[in-house]
């Protein structure tokens with residue numbers, strides 16, 4: 001368990017651990033401060049004002065490392081299978097954690113406006129629609145161009161993942177690609 005530097009509850013600006021507790025945020029002037037403690041793989045955050053406790057974790061980096069390991073060291077069909085699943089898990093967690101920590105600056109309450117717990121959209125729709133919504137709400141300086149080749153590659157990756165879960169046809173395509 002270790003204490004992380006406190007952060008502004010409004011804009012997410014980090015303070016030094018030694019900064020006086022009543023120092024206003026240099027970025028937005030707010031005096032509301034969020035104190036965070038790292039516990040295992042998660043972070044316990046306590047915000048000033050009406051106290052609220054949010055426990056959140058970050059997994060994207062670990063999923064990414066898993067996918068990378070399979071891509072670099074695995075040579076057989078099973079390594080490709082794991083690489084695909086890990087890569088899609090990475091994308092799912094990355095979207096969630098990036099929206100939470102970067103776009104919304106850990107404004108946990110607003111997270112449900114973009115990624116509600118009841119969200120049944122697939123990752124393709126979620127990725128596209130959440131980014132468009134953030135752009136429309138002025139939380140992103142620009143939105144990506146979904147007409148570029150990376151978007152098609154991403155869709156192929158998700159298709160492979162879907163195929164792994166439901167039938168063998170995608171599996172044979174993956175096997176062909178890895179030969």
Ligand SMILES: [Zn+2]
Nearest residue numbers: 008011025028
């Ligand atoms: Zn601030």
